[in-house]
Amino acid sequence: MTEAKILLEERGIRPTQQRMAVLRYLRDNRNHPTVDTIYSSLHDRMPSLSRTTLYNTLRLLSSAGLALSLTIEGDEIRFDGDTSDHGHCKCRRCGGVFDFPLPETLPLDLPDGFLGESVHIYAWGTCRRCASLS
Ligand SMILES: [Zn+2]
Numbered sequence: 461m462t463e464a465k466i467l468l469e470e471r472g473i474r475p476t477q478q479r480m481a482v483l484r485y486l487r488d489n490r491n492h493p494t495v496d497t498i499y500s501s502l503h504d505r506m507p508s509l510s511r512t513t514l515y516n517t518l519r520l521l522s523s524a525g526l527a528l529s530l531t532i533e534g535d536e537i538r539f540d541g542d543t544s545d546h547g548h549c550k551c552r553r554c555g556g557v558f559d560f561p562l563p564e565t566l567p568l569d570l571p572d573g574f575l576g577e578s579v580h581i582y583a584w585g586t587c588r589r590c591a592s593l594s
């Protein structure tokens with residue numbers, strides 16, 4: 461838990477047990493979980509964790525730069541403990557979300573004077589596992 465505690469304290473966030481557990485979960489599980497996935501994984505250990513608290517914690521971690529919230533499609537939000545620049549591809553069959561590296565510089569031609577802060581690149585398709593099942 462120590463690492464999670466330090467990361468939270470560095471950003472001026474009080475390291476409650478629940479916040480540390482959520483941050484640790486995100487850093488340990490790189491499968492881009494939804495709120496529901498995180499909730500069902502943590503609820504056994506932390507019965508006092510409510511869905512609202514979890515959602516607020518995820519928003520807090522995202523705004524503090526400790527997690528990414530990804531809206532790849534529709535209203536489904538996925539969370540990512542890896543905040544480095546990387547792209548995501550989503551399998552249309554199993555719903556899996558996978559990372560892929562981005563080139564150092566992207567061939568982006570942003571409008572003149574626009575100060576870009578972040579770029580999100582999503583790819584859709586079929587993952588290797590699903591492709592091998594068909
Ligand atoms: Zn798949």
Ligand SMILES: [Zn+2]
Nearest residue numbers: 540542548559
């Ligand atoms: Zn990712």
